[in-house]
Amino acid sequence: MRRESAEVSALLPRHPLSFHTERLQLCSVRKEHADIVGTALLRLIFFPRSGRRFFSYSETDYELSIVLDEEDRATLPQDFVRSSSDRWQLIKVGDGDLGFSESGIVCSLATPLALAGISMFYVSTFSHDFVMVQQERFENTIKTLEAAKFDCRVAKS
Numbered sequence: 820m821r822r823e824s825a826e827v828s829a830l831l832p833r834h835p836l837s838f839h840t841e842r843l844q845l846c847s848v849r850k851e852h853a854d855i856v857g858t859a860l861l862r863l864i865f866f867p868r869s870g871r872r873f874f875s876y877s878e879t880d881y882e883l884s885i886v887l888d889e890e891d892r893a894t895l896p897q898d899f900v901r902s903s904s905d906r907w908q909l910i911k912v913g914d915g916d917l918g919f920s921e922s923g924i925v926c927s928l929a930t931p932l933a934l935a936g937i938s939m940f941y942v943s944t945f946s947h948d949f950v951m952v953q954q955e956r957f958e959n960t961i962k963t964l965e966a967a968k969f970d971c972r973v974a975k976s
Contacts, residue, residue: 833927834913836950836964837974841873843951844892845903845940848883852899856883859895863887873909873949875942886942886951907940908957911974912948924948931967935959 848856860883863874868890875886885900892902912924925941928950932939937960940951952960965971 833967833969834924835970835972837911837972838957838961839873839909839911839974841888841909842954843873843886843888843907843909845905845907845951846885846887846892846895847901848885848899850880850882853883855899856896860885863891863894875944886940906954907951908954908960910950910952910960912950927967928964928969931963932960935963937963 860876864876867874872888872891873886874888874891875884877884885895886907889906892900912928925948928941929939932952937952937956942949942951961971
């Protein structure tokens with residue numbers, strides 16, 4: 820099965836990858852606490868403390884899911900926000916807009932990482948895709964993706 824997965828992965832798209840140094844946290848807020856954290860979240864969304872950052876907000880019927888750096892996390896009410904104990908490193912997929920017509924991007928990254936036992940968290944925006952991996956697996960992630968023939972670059976922070 821591993822050989823077949825590797826063969827399929829070799830046929831999938833290979834976009835350049837930019838590895839960022841920000842340490843991110845994955846957080847969750849229960850819907851019934853949205854009013855308690857709302858003002859702090861709006862401040863983070865519309866009045867960021869710096870121009871360059873990664874911040875992601877998703878909402879479902881069950882929760883608010885937030886990805887943010889440690890400094891932004893510290894501004895949220897501690898008692899109402901659950902945080903992953905892991906720290907995550909960000910990888911930007913591609914040099915520009917990826918669009919909506921290309922398929923196989925997630926699979927091309929997930930396959931070699933899964934074969935190496937590396938978990939990933941994937942976020943897509945309108946124009947760009949991002950992968951997050953646990954910080955302690957970051958160096959192994961770079962080696963794994965380079966071995967899978969990805970062009971891996973360290974981003975300027």
